[in-house]
Amino acid sequence: MIKDQLGLALGSSRTRERMSWLKWTLPVLVALACSNIGVRVWQSWKERADVEALAANRVSVLATLSASIVQSHISSIDAAFSLTTGAIGSQTVSDDTLGKITQSLNPLLRDFVVSVYGNDDRLMATSRRLQHVDAPTIASLLESAGKQPSVTHVIVLPGDGEGVLYFAKAHLDGAGRHDVTTIVTLRMTQSLFVGMNLATHTMAILHVGDQVIARIPPLPGMPIASFVPLGQERRHASVLGTYYSTLPLDGQERLFAQRDILLDSGRQHWRLDVGYAVDTYRSAWRRGFYLNLGAMVIVAALLLGGYFMLRRERQIRSERAAWTRITNMILENMPMPVLVVAAGDGAIILANDASLGLFGAMASPGQPFPNLFTVVSAWEAIHDSDVSETTSMQTRNGPVDMLMRCREIDSPGNLGSMLLVTLTDISEQAQQMRQLQTAADLDPLTELPNRRYFDNAAERLTTMAREQPSSLAVIELDLDHFKRVNDSYGHAAGDRVLGVVAKLIRGAAREADVAARIGGEEFAMLLPDTSLEQAETVANRLRRSVEGTPILLEDGTTIVQTISMGVSVYLSREPGIDAALARADAALYEAKASGRNRVVVAPADVASAAD
Numbered sequence: 001m002i003k004d005q006l007g008l009a010l011g012s013s014r015t016r017e018r019m020s021w022l023k024w025t026l027p028v029l030v031a032l033a034c035s036n037i038g039v040r041v042w043q044s045w046k047e048r049a050d051v052e053a054l055a056a057n058r059v060s061v062l063a064t065l066s067a068s069i070v071q072s073h074i075s076s077i078d079a080a081f082s083l084t085t086g087a088i089g090s091q092t093v094s095d096d097t098l099g100k101i102t103q104s105l106n107p108l109l110r111d112f113v114v115s116v117y118g119n120d121d122r123l124m125a126t127s128r129r130l131q132h133v134d135a136p137t138i139a140s141l142l143e144s145a146g147k148q149p150s151v152t153h154v155i156v157l158p159g160d161g162e163g164v165l166y167f168a169k170a171h172l173d174g175a176g177r178h179d180v181t182t183i184v185t186l187r188m189t190q191s192l193f194v195g196m197n198l199a200t201h202t203m204a205i206l207h208v209g210d211q212v213i214a215r216i217p218p219l220p221g222m223p224i225a226s227f228v229p230l231g232q233e234r235r236h237a238s239v240l241g242t243y244y245s246t247l248p249l250d251g252q253e254r255l256f257a258q259r260d261i262l263l264d265s266g267r268q269h270w271r272l273d274v275g276y277a278v279d280t281y282r283s284a285w286r287r288g289f290y291l292n293l294g295a296m297v298i299v300a301a302l303l304l305g306g307y308f309m310l311r312r313e314r315q316i317r318s319e320r321a322a323w324t325r326i327t328n329m330i331l332e333n334m335p336m337p338v339l340v341v342a343a344g345d346g347a348i349i350l351a352n353d354a355s356l357g358l359f360g361a362m363a364s365p366g367q368p369f370p371n372l373f374t375v376v377s378a379w380e381a382i383h384d385s386d387v388s389e390t391t392s393m394q395t396r397n398g399p400v401d402m403l404m405r406c407r408e409i410d411s412p413g414n415l416g417s418m419l420l421v422t423l424t425d426i427s428e429q430a431q432q433m434r435q436l437q438t439a440a441d442l443d444p445l446t447e448l449p450n451r452r453y454f455d456n457a458a459e460r461l462t463t464m465a466r467e468q469p470s471s472l473a474v475i476e477l478d479l480d481h482f483k484r485v486n487d488s489y490g491h492a493a494g495d496r497v498l499g500v501v502a503k504l505i506r507g508a509a510r511e512a513d514v515a516a517r518i519g520g521e522e523f524a525m526l527l528p529d530t531s532l533e534q535a536e537t538v539a540n541r542l543r544r545s546v547e548g549t550p551i552l553l554e555d556g557t558t559i560v561q562t563i564s565m566g567v568s569v570y571l572s573r574e575p576g577i578d579a580a581l582a583r584a585d586a587a588l589y590e591a592k593a594s595g596r597n598r599v600v601v602a603p604a605d606v607a608s609a610a611d
């Protein structure tokens with residue numbers, strides 16, 4: 001029951017709804033995000049393969065184009081040999097003829113010289129007379145050509161930044177004997193690349209065997225005629241004839257495509273490797289991949305965070321639910337009524353079983369708590385602070401004295417200030433207290449209030465007279481010659497006389513008046529809102545009443561008792577009743593002295609009595 005009330009008050013069902021919504025949607029979100037991540041990783045990987053394949057295709061095409069350019073230059077050299085062979089056959093070899101041959105061939109191949117040497121190694125004709133001729137190389141070539149006349153002999157030598165290429169081919173006369181040798185000199189091997197258009201970061205290496213003939217860019221670390229630095233550790237790329245290799249020269253990985261260049265009518269071949277740095281085409285893909293990866297990591301982190309937060313919240317909720325169950329059980333089993341009340345409008349927020357048992361439906365949530373008080377306004381005095389008050393409350397069995405403890409508590413959400421109210425039924429104790437109070441304040445012989453009660457009442461009435469302001473009269477009464485009654489008829493008879501006179505005094509007092517026995521045979525009266533004259537009248541009426549009431553004793557004797565009285569009035573400037581009592585006492589003394597059975601009014605400044 002308490003649980004339901006709490007749910008109503010705190011809106012926990014709404015929280016539950018939200019939680020169950022999250023419980024189902026979060027796994028769906030996780031599944032969606034995971035599949036998204038998977039697809040994106042797969043896409044990225046596939047993209048990488050596509051990028052590699054595209055690059056391999058491009059380098060392959062570039063290599064083919066480049067090879068065809070180099071091949072066309074080599075064809076010019078082949079053509080130079082065959083034209084020169086023709087001139088030799090027709091015996092028209094001269095400097096002029098050879099000059100024309102070189103001019104007619106490839107103007108792109110700069111410093112292209114054709115020379116013809118005789119059997120005695122003597123220069124017979126040349127397309128251009130050179131100042132410096134590398135005689136040892138020429139000698140070596142002529143020797144090789146003489147030994148193997150059927151092939152073209154090639155020597156590549158380093159130059160000043162550029163290499164020099166020598167081609168030599170022997171010519172056989174009609175009888176098949178070696179008569180002359182043609183030597184073609186290409187003084188700038190780099191000119192074999194003329195016409196190629198390579199992009200930045202692209203490299204081309206032309207080589208024969210493991211010897212560099214020409215290269216782009218013209219790297220100083222890779223001199224002509226040196227060892228080809230292409231690493232042996234090659235990794236095949238996706239397109240046939242392409243491979244990855246890292247040059248030890250710069251440590252950069254490149255994607256190469258290799259093509260064969262044919263010379264000597266296809267009897268020999270050179271190799272052309274064209275490649276470009278993988279970083280140039282991979283960086284864009286890598287950037288995209290890392291961006292994707294970063295986004296995926298963030299999404300995964302968010303989802304993980306959400307998952308752990310949800311798990312933590314679930315844990316907290318179950319712990320809270322366990323505590324709520326325990327608290328509810330304690331509250332429900334508490335024998336004393338406990339309620340939670342809104343401090344603002346006093347509406348009951350929740351009430352335990354003991355409260356409902358005691359007050360019924362009046363204590364149901366939503367009902368006004370002040371209605372449970374016997375005097376509704378009592379709530380006003382206590383609702384806004386932590387208090388512990390005794391008050392009367394209207395239960396199903398009528399008014400009951402309760403000890404009410406109020407304590408302000410933290411309210412969950414925006415429910416405003418709340419009070420925890422615990423009630424203890426103290427009707428029994430209150431009854432006992434009242435009885436004790438009555439016994440302590442009452443004179444057992446006359447059943448009039450005693451001196452203690454008189455003093456308390458005097459304090460209350462003087463305060464009231466001072467604050468309102470109003471007139472408060474005082475009468476002091478004393479039985480005349482009472483000692484004689486005791487002496488003549490005994491103490492019991494004296495007691496009886498005291499009882500009868502007390503009854504007459506009580507009869508003379510109004511409801512608001514206080515009449516008390518303040519000594520042995522002394523009485524006093526306090527008369528609120530009473531002037532001195534009115535009090536004198538009351539006193540005289542009482543005096544006559546006592547005098548006119550014969551008292552029958554146990555032995556059948558009848559006696560007449562008289563009383564003397566002193567009358568005064570309380571002055572508002574006085575702190576208490578003592579001065580007024582002293583004046584009444586003095587007046588009483590005067591009444592006794594002047595013959596008894598009379599009323600004497602104290603000579604007080606009556607006009608100032610109520611000031």
Ligand SMILES: Nc1nc2c(ncn2[C@@H]2O[C@H](COP(=O)(O)OP(=O)(O)OP(=O)(O)O)[C@@H](O)[C@H]2O)c(=O)[nH]1
Pocket residue numbers: 445478479480481482483484486490491492493494495498519520521592596
């Ligand atoms: N029977 C009885 N006598 C009491 C009680 N209290 C006081 N007395 C008596 O009251 C008498 C008071 O006597 P006094 O003070 O001499 O006064 P009085 O005889 O009344 O004389 P005046 O007051 O001068 O008229 C004493 O004899 C007390 O014993 C009481 O409770 N019962």
